[in-house]
Amino acid sequence: MLLSHKPIDRHTLPAVLKSCAGLSAFRLGRQVHGSVYVNGFSSDMANSNALITMYAKSGDLAGARKVFDGMPVRNEISWSAMMAGYGIHGAFAEVFLLFDKMVDEGQRPDGVTFTTVLTACSHGGLTEKGREYFEMMERRFGVIPVLEHYTCMVDMLGRVGRVEEAEKLILG
Numbered sequence: 001m002l003l004s005h006k007p008i009d010r011h012t013l014p015a016v017l018k019s020c021a022g023l024s025a026f027r028l029g030r031q032v033h034g035s036v037y038v039n040g041f042s043s044d045m046a047n048s049n050a051l052i053t054m055y056a057k058s059g060d061l062a063g064a065r066k067v068f069d070g071m072p073v074r075n076e077i078s079w080s081a082m083m084a085g086y087g088i089h090g091a092f093a094e095v096f097l098l099f100d101k102m103v104d105e106g107q108r109p110d111g112v113t114f115t116t117v118l119t120a121c122s123h124g125g126l127t128e129k130g131r132e133y134f135e136m137m138e139r140r141f142g143v144i145p146v147l148e149h150y151t152c153m154v155d156m157l158g159r160v161g162r163v164e165e166a167e168k169l170i171l172g
Contacts, residue, residue: 008035010044017050026058042070049077056085076102080113087120095120096129111143118152122159130156 016032019025033051041047048071055064068074068082079102086094099117102109109117114137121130134153137143150170157166 008039010039010041010047013039013041014046014050017047017054021050021054021057024058026054026060029054029058043072045071045073045075045078049075049081052078052081052085056081056088059089061085061089061091074107076107076110076113079107079109080116083113083120084116087116087123090124092120092124092126099133109141109143111146111149114143114145115148115152118149118156122152122156125160127156127160127162 013032013036017029017036021029033054036042036044036047036051048067051067052064055061055067064082064085068078071078079098083095083098086092086098095117099109099113102113114133117133118130121127121133130153134145134149137145137149153169154166157163157169
């Protein structure tokens with residue numbers, strides 16, 4: 001694009017950042033962050049969410065958090081992306097702190113948020129915590145569990161050898 005002198009708009013760079021995250025091209029991702037800044041897209045939510053994901057997947061949680069904390073407005077994607085970053089890198093306590101902060105700030109978690117939290121519980125071996133979040137989904141937030149949520153629960157229970165409990169949940 002740059003070589004052919006095509007203009008960059010606020011819709012261009014999130015896709016580039018997603019590619020950088022998927023390819024582990026952290027150096028290129030940082031350069032794209034510079035383009036986001038130079039072109040005045042820093043306050044654009046889609047660009048900020050893509051930056052959070054790129055930094056988190058690249059292992060730069062401080063960079064992801066800096067973008068997250070600098071956002072004037074966040075949506076459930078912003079929150080879920082930051083939680084996922086912490087979860088991927090084993091900072092499970094941060095996932096739960098962010099979830100609580102999200103709710104305290106009046107943002108309603110969605111199905112993706114709960115998938116992120118349940119995945120963190122599964123990878124952290126936090127079965128009882130995972131069960132609490134699974135139960136609060138529908139009861140407290142009106143989020144009806146779908147296949148991804150049941151998959152997280154089965155994975156979580158299976159990891160700790162509670163296969164019969166997982167089967168009961170599925171047949172439930």
